[in-house]
Amino acid sequence: MQSTETPILSVRNLKTHFKSGFGKNKLVVKAVDDVSFDIKKGEVFGLVGESGCGKTTTGRTIIRLYNPTDGEVYFKGQRITAGVESLREAIKDVKFDAKQEIDNLKSEMESELESAGEGDKEKIKEQYKEKINKINLNRDEKLAEYKEEIEKRKEVASKDVKDKDTRELMKKMQMIFQDPIASLNPRMTVKEIIAEGLRIAGERKEKVIRQKVEEVLETVGLLPEHANRYPHEFSGGQRQRIGVARALVISPEFIIADEPISALDVSIQAQVINLLNDLRDELGLTILFIAHDLSVVQYFSDRIAVMYFGKLVELADTDELFKNPLHPYTRSLLSAVPVPDPNFEKKRQRIKYDPSVHNYKEDAPELHEIKEGHFVLANQAELKEYKKRLK
Amino acid sequence: MAKEKKLVVDNLTISFRTNQGMVRAVRGVSFELEERETLAIVGESGSGKSVTSKAIMGILAGNAVIDSGHIWYEGQDLTRIDEEDFHRIRGDKVGMIFQDPMSSLNPIMRIGKQITEGMIINGKHLKNRYKKLIHRQKQTINTTKKKIKQLKADFKAQKKKAKEDQKVADELGTIKNNFNNDLKKLKAELKAAKVDYRKAKKEARKTVRKEWNDEKSRVSARIKELQEKKREAAAKETPEDKKRFNEQAKKDLQKEKERIDKEIKALRKRMAGANRKNKAVLMQEIRAWKDELHRFKQEQKDKSYGSKQKEIQHEINELREELRRYKKVTKKQAHERAVEVMREVGIPEPEKRIRQYPFQFSGGMRQRIVIAVALTADPDLLICDEPTTALDVTIQSQILELIKRLKTERNLSVIFITHDLGVVANMADRIAVMYAGKIVEIGNYEDIFYNPKHPYTWALLSSVPDLESKERLIAIPGTPPNMLYPPKGDAFAERNEYAMKIDFEKQPPFFKISDNHYAATWLLHKNAPKVEMPKILKRRIKHMTEDKDREVSV
Numbered sequence: 003m004q005s006t007e008t009p010i011l012s013v014r015n016l017k018t019h020f021k022s023g024f025g026k027n028k029l030v031v032k033a034v035d036d037v038s039f040d041i042k043k044g045e046v047f048g049l050v051g052e053s054g055c056g057k058t059t060t061g062r063t064i065i066r067l068y069n070p071t072d073g074e075v076y077f078k079g080q081r082i083t084a085g086v087e088s089l090r091e092a093i094k095d096v097k098f099d100a101k102q103e104i105d106n107l108k109s110e111m112e113s114e115l116e117s118a119g120e121g122d123k124e125k126i127k128e129q130y131k132e133k134i135n136k137i138n139l140n141r142d143e144k145l146a147e148y149k150e151e152i153e154k155r156k157e158v159a160s161k162d163v164k165d166k167d168t169r170e171l172m173k174k175m176q177m178i179f180q181d182p183i184a185s186l187n188p189r190m191t192v193k194e195i196i197a198e199g200l201r202i203a204g205e206r207k208e209k210v211i212r213q214k215v216e217e218v219l220e221t222v223g224l225l226p227e228h229a230n231r232y233p234h235e236f237s238g239g240q241r242q243r244i245g246v247a248r249a250l251v252i253s254p255e256f257i258i259a260d261e262p263i264s265a266l267d268v269s270i271q272a273q274v275i276n277l278l279n280d281l282r283d284e285l286g287l288t289i290l291f292i293a294h295d296l297s298v299v300q301y302f303s304d305r306i307a308v309m310y311f312g313k314l315v316e317l318a319d320t321d322e323l324f325k326n327p328l329h330p331y332t333r334s335l336l337s338a339v340p341v342p343d344p345n346f347e348k349k350r351q352r353i354k355y356d357p358s359v360h361n362y363k364e365d366a367p368e369l370h371e372i373k374e375g376h377f378v379l380a381n382q383a384e385l386k387e388y389k390k391r392l393k
Numbered sequence: 394m395a396k397e398k399k400l401v402v403d404n405l406t407i408s409f410r411t412n413q414g415m416v417r418a419v420r421g422v423s424f425e426l427e428e429r430e431t432l433a434i435v436g437e438s439g440s441g442k443s444v445t446s447k448a449i450m451g452i453l454a455g456n457a458v459i460d461s462g463h464i465w466y467e468g469q470d471l472t473r474i475d476e477e478d479f480h481r482i483r484g485d486k487v488g489m490i491f492q493d494p495m496s497s498l499n500p501i502m503r504i505g506k507q508i509t510e511g512m513i514i515n516g517k518h519l520k521n522r523y524k525k526l527i528h529r530q531k532q533t534i535n536t537t538k539k540k541i542k543q544l545k546a547d548f549k550a551q552k553k554k555a556k557e558d559q560k561v562a563d564e565l566g567t568i569k570n571n572f573n574n575d576l577k578k579l580k581a582e583l584k585a586a587k588v589d590y591r592k593a594k595k596e597a598r599k600t601v602r603k604e605w606n607d608e609k610s611r612v613s614a615r616i617k618e619l620q621e622k623k624r625e626a627a628a629k630e631t632p633e634d635k636k637r638f639n640e641q642a643k644k645d646l647q648k649e650k651e652r653i654d655k656e657i658k659a660l661r662k663r664m665a666g667a668n669r670k671n672k673a674v675l676m677q678e679i680r681a682w683k684d685e686l687h688r689f690k691q692e693q694k695d696k697s698y699g700s701k702q703k704e705i706q707h708e709i710n711e712l713r714e715e716l717r718r719y720k721k722v723t724k725k726q727a728h729e730r731a732v733e734v735m736r737e738v739g740i741p742e743p744e745k746r747i748r749q750y751p752f753q754f755s756g757g758m759r760q761r762i763v764i765a766v767a768l769t770a771d772p773d774l775l776i777c778d779e780p781t782t783a784l785d786v787t788i789q790s791q792i793l794e795l796i797k798r799l800k801t802e803r804n805l806s807v808i809f810i811t812h813d814l815g816v817v818a819n820m821a822d823r824i825a826v827m828y829a830g831k832i833v834e835i836g837n838y839e840d841i842f843y844n845p846k847h848p849y850t851w852a853l854l855s856s857v858p859d860l861e862s863k864e865r866l867i868a869i870p871g872t873p874p875n876m877l878y879p880p881k882g883d884a885f886a887e888r889n890e891y892a893m894k895i896d897f898e899k900q901p902p903f904f905k906i907s908d909n910h911y912a913a914t915w916l917l918h919k920n921a922p923k924v925e926m927p928k929i930l931k932r933r934i935k936h937m938t939e940d941k942d943r944e945v946s947v
Contacts, residue, residue, distance in 0.1 A: 053756065053785045237872040238438075267437045268812050272856035272868035279865070294785040297815070301858035301866070338790040340815030342857055343937045344838045347818040352790050 008079060009040035010256055010288050011064070016073035017085060018056075018063045033059040035312035036073070038369070041256075046282060046289045048303030048320070050296060050335065056312040057292045058180075061258045064290070065177050077256070080171060084155035089148050096148070100141040104134050173203055176249035180261040182241035186233040192219075193229035196248050203252050214251055221284075222247045222277060239270035246277065250285075258290045263298065275302060296339045300324060305375075308332045314369060318376040328378045328388045331355045360384070398465075399774060399806045400426040400449070405462035405472075407444055409454070417879045418444045420830035421462070426774070431800065431807040433821035433838075435814065435853070439873050441830040442810045443492075446776045448472070449808070450489050451479045466774075484511050488772035490796075492779040494759035498751040504762050505747035508734065509727035512769050519601055519720055521730075524771060526597035530590040535804060537583045544579060548572040605719070612716045616709050623705040642693050653686045734765045738795060757788035764795065768803075775800075776808045781816060793819055814857055818842060823909070826850050829874055829884035836910035843934050845926065846904075846912040848892075849885045855930045867927055883915070891916060891924050 018034040033056040041047045049057045062068050063083070064075055070085035111130040115123055176199075179185035186195055196218060197211045205211055216226040222243040233241055242262060249257055259278065263271045275298065281287055293299050299306060300320055307317040308331065316329040327333045334355035341347060360367065365381035372378050372388055380388060407419040419441040426432050434442040447453050449464055451471060464471040466482065474482075491497035499507060548568070555565050657679050664675045722730070728747070735743035738761045751759055760780060767775065777796060781789040793816065800807055809820050817824055818838065825835040826849065834847040845851055855867040871888045874880050880887070886896035895915050904917035916924050925931065 052787050239872070268814070268853060269437055269856050269869040270872075272866040273870075275858075276866055276868050296786060297858050335787060338786045340786075340790070340793075340813065340819055342814040342818050342842065342854060344818045344821075344842050345937065347815075350819070352794065355787075 010043045010078060011041040011290075012038075012076040013040075013060075013064065014038050014074045014076070015088075016060065016063060016075065017071045017087065018059050018068055019071040019087075032312045034063060034070075037309075037312070037314050038073075039307055039314065039317060041288060041290060043255075043288055044282075044286055045304040046291050046302055048299040048306040049290060049292045049309060050294060050299050050306060051309035052294060052335075055309045057309050058260055060309070061177070061260050061290060061292050065175055065258055066172070067177075077171060077175060080168075081158055082168065082171065084158050086152045086155050089152050089155070093145060093148050096141055096144050100137055103137050107133055107137075173252050174255045176252070176254040176257050178242075178245050178249050178257060178259045178262045181265045182238060182245050183233075183265070185245060186241060188233055191230055191232055192236075192244055195233070195244065196229075196251050199248060199252050215247075218247045218251045221250060221281070237270070238266050239273050242266060242270075242274050243277065246274075246281070250281070253285075254287070256288045256290070258292070260292045261294070262291075264293065264295065271298070278302070296335065297341070308335065313379060314377075315379045316377065317369075318373075322373070322376050326373075326376070326392060328372065328376075328391065329380070330359060397428045398425050399428050399430070400808075401463075401465040402445070402449070403463045403465065405445065405448060405464065406460040407441075407448055407453070408458050408460055410456040410458060411877075414877055415458075416876050418457075418830055418876060419448070420879065422827070422830070422832055423462075424825055424832065424835060426806055426808060429800075429804055429806055431809055431820055431822045433809045433811065433817045433824045434827055435811060435817055435824060436827035437812060437873055439876070440827045442827050443778055445827075446489070446778055446808060446810055449776060450487060451476075451483055484767075484772065485770045486772055487774045487776065488767035488770065489776045489778065490760075490764055490767050490780045493783050494756060494763050495783065497763055498759060500751055503748055503750055504754070505728065505731055507751075508731040508747070508762070508766050508769060509724070511766065512722050512727040512730060513724060519605060521722075521771070522604070523597050523601045526600060527590065527593045530586065530593040531804070533586045534583065534590055535801075537579060537586050541576065541579050541583065544572070544575055608719050609716060612712050616712055619705050619709050619712075623702050623709075626701045626705065646690065646693060649689050650686065653682050657682050730769060731765070734768050735762070738762075738765045738768070738799075739791075740765070755788075756784055757791060760784060760788075760792050761795065764792075764799070768799065771803075773803075773805060774808070775805045776810070778810045779812070782811070782813070789816070796820070814853060826853065829879065830876060831884065831913065833885065833914070834910075834912040836906070836912075840907065840910040843938055844906075844910070845930075846906055846910075846917060847914045848889045848916070850912075851926045851930055852888075855927050855933075864929060867929060883913075893921065 016034055016037045017032070020031040020033055022029050022031075035056075037056075037060060039047075049060065051057050059068065063070050066083050070083055072085035072087035074084045075082050107130055111126065114126055118126055190198075193212075193215050196215045200211055200214060205214075212229075215229055219226055219228060224240065224243055224247070228236075228240075233244065236244065242265075245262070262278070263274050266274060278289065279302065282289060291299060291303055303320055305318065306320050306323050308315050308323075308329065310331045316323065316327070316332045318326075323332065324336065327336055330353070334353045337351065337353040341350070360381075361383075362381060365383065367379050367381045367384070369377050369379050370385055372380075372385065373392060378385075378388060402422060402424050405419055405422045406417075409416040409418055422441070422445055424432065434445065436442045444453070444457075448457075448459065449466075449471065453459075459472050462472065466487070469478070469482075471479070471482070498504070551568050551572075552565070555568060660675050660679050660682075664672055667675060731747060732743045735747065740746055740758060740761055746754075751762070754762065764780075775796075780796065781792050784792060796807070796809075797820065799805060807820075809817070811817060821838050823835070823837055824841040825832045826841065826847065827833065828849050834841065834845065834850050841850060842854070845854060852867060852869045856869060858866060869888050874884055874887065880897075881900075882898050883889070883892070883896040883901055886892040889896065893915060899915075901913045901915045901918075903911040903913050905911055906917070915921055
């Protein structure tokens with residue numbers, strides 16, 4: 003893996019907040035809070051964390067099922083989605099600052115006017131007026147700048163419907179959903195389900211569609227005659243294959259797999275993992291693999307990011323993460339994985355994670371690169387400790 | 394170890410009637426559950442493991458038919474007893490934790506009510522009190538037993554080590570002596586504890602009985618007193634009084650009747666000339682007057698002769714009810730017990746949370762509540778039907794720890810149903826692997842994990858990636874057979890790469906591997922070709938058994 007290569011997907015300071023209620027009852031859930039990472043071409047990037055930590059929201063925001071509150075996502079070097087919240091905040095700040103400055107100047111002017119003689123008064127007023135004007139001008143300039151940026155971002159956010167290029171680009175990104183029973187429309191045949199994406203992408207020729215559907219069915223290990231059946235006629239593993247086929251049919255380069263195996267039986271899980279593994283080798287897919295089963299993630303991914311309450315707490319190569327887990331949450335997560343080995347299991351001690359071990363009151367934590375390719379969320383004091391542990 | 398058999402399932406066969414025909418869900422399952430043991434039943438969905446557990450609980454769906462077989466529990470055959478008798482066992486002696494905490498709790502009922510519901514219907518105050526009194530002594534016995542077991546294991550290990558190191562004989566002798574001394578001491582302790590326990594039991598029974606008798610005599614004394622009063626009151630009122638009273642009442646009634654009749658007559662007259670709408674209104678008024686008369690009669694009856702006696706009788710009835718309730722659990726006690734159990738399963742601030750609704754709890758907390766509901770009646774057999782499948786890793790390990798702790802604290806026997814082999818490794822003493830309605834392999838956890846014999850067990854074990862594997866996973870091809878048409882031979886044959894011709898024709902019997910370890914596969918027949926387990930699995934097992942002391946990776 004070369005770090006010089008441009009990443010296929012970059013996420014920068016992504017925030018997705020959900021709001022509910024008004025006034026006193028207003029509640030903001032920070033599902034994703036300031037998350038940044040890069041995914042390189044051809045790799046499998048695992049995203050793990052407990053339920054409710056925001057990993058699914060991250061995936062859905064990337065593919066634009068949700069609009070981000072703030073931050074940007076770049077896909078193949080092009081910005082595909084952007085939130086405007088931080089700019090709005092910045093505008094508020096600028097306005098507030100300017101107002102305060104002006105108020106300060108005014109009070110200053112008054113005190114000076116009191117002490118000054120009759121003749122100077124006009125002059126002083128003139129002076130201050132000029133100063134205030136300058137501030138106002140400055141403010142307006144900044145505001146215009148921000149507003150322009152907001153417009154730009156908004157345009158990005160609504161581009162896919164209008165802009166052909168963006169649409170082409172977004173076709174290269176597909177998603178596999180968690181529950182193969184709930185995510186397939188029971189009233190559509192397999193062919194209709196798979197072909198839906200093709201039709202939306204503008205394919206009209208029935209012959210081409212049929213051919214492509216059959217091809218993709220074969221790729222995922224189903225038979226072409228399955229195309230005319232309904233989802234309920236298939237078993238769980240086969241249904242998930244249909245989900246994979248639906249994602250593959252418009253030949254994407256990047257796939258977001260949102261817990262594709264957690265709803266499946268053990269013996270079927272292995273089938274689907276093997277399938278994804280083969281597809282990745284054959285088609286050179288890049289996969290964002292979202293899951294909470296660490297043994298599967300470890301088996302399947304090249305790099306792993308650990309999320310906790312909307313924040314990325316650790317990111318490293320798979321082997322590195324399992325060898326040197328630094329953040330206490332990662333350690334607790336790793337210690338909770340059950341292993342099919344009784345002797346080992348009987349000795350396993352679960353580490354409890356207590357967020358209050360961090361003292362973030364004075365020194366806010368940041369994502370630091372502690373070793374090449376190994377990032378961890380820490381403040382300065384913790385960073386020192388982690389570094390010591392690495393040696 | 395000659396332990397008591399808690400539960401014996403013998404050749405159980407269950408089918409479901411459907412429109413397409415009979416679905417053979419369970420086809421001749423036999424196993425035994427010993428006291429204080431955890432038996433894990435492992436298998437894919439549709440293998441019949443949940444159906445088996447539901448049969449034990451007696452909560453099979455309406456279209457289920459138990460074709461043959463028995464479930465023996467405490468001398469009773471659970472497949473034969475009627476619903477009334479089952480009430481005495483279900484919940485009280487056999488508790489169950491269900492799979493999905495989202496759907497097994499009622500969303501519109503406060504959780505306090507859900508926890509106390511069973512207790513109020515079925516709770517036994519006296520039994521609980523008795524159990525509480527002897528709890529400590531029981532615990533001592535258990536800890537001593539555990540110590541003895543530990544000591545024996547230690548001694549065995551020491552002996553082995555000494556032999557390996559080729560120590561001199563007298564050193565071995567000292568070890569033996571030490572061991573014997575310690576063992577003697579502990580056995581004496583155990584004896585003392587048992588004596589203690591017996592004494593405590595006697596005492597507890599005495600106390601409980603005394604409390605009960607005290608309460609009974611208190612109440613009956615009071616009742617006697619009241620009855621005396623009642624008699625007195627009756628004696629006071631002479632027959633002349635009664636006569637006069639009744640005459641007065643009659644007169645009053647007559648007067649009232651006349652008055653109301655007059656009113657009604659007037660209304661009827663007005664009704665003759667009224668239109669339809671007004672008629673309805675008038676009709677209503679008439680009805681009101683009739684009611685009034687009825688009420689008057691009732692009042693008179695209440696006030697009539699002997700009202701004082703009636704009052705006293707009412708009080709007596711209440712006292713009797715109180716006595717009856719003394720045996721049972723009252724609402725308040727149920728509430729207290731619910732709080733206690735909630736604290737036991739690790740729910741913080743139970744006093745506050747008992748008033749909340751299920752949606753206000755997280756998934757893990759909800760599962761704890763489901764466990765609390767199962768525990769309130771103090772069962773001694775707990776069936777866990779995939780209790781952690783809907784939860785994520787961290788919560789899962791919390792819940793598993795909780796179940797384990799409860800098991801040792803309360804001496805539960807547990808049947809643990811799951812499809813996750815990692816979970817099983819942590820929990821089980823013995824494991825039964827089920828496939829297509831049959832047990833294909835059963836044995837101690839070491840047998841199943843380190844010396845599996847059935848190809849299906851191999852496939853299950855090698856299809857989960859562990860934290861070290863990097864090679865391609867062995868997936869089981871195909872899907873489980875349709876149980877509408879159960880296969881003639883070995884059900885797994887079609888997905889089995891080691892299948893032989895006989896597998897498709899004849900069902901394999903159980904072959905004995907060791908005393909506790911059986912597997913149903915033709916591969917173990919003496920005429921079968923020698924087949925090795927998959928390489929991945931072999932390497933993994935070698936890795937696991939050789940490297941016993943390897944550090945936990947964190």
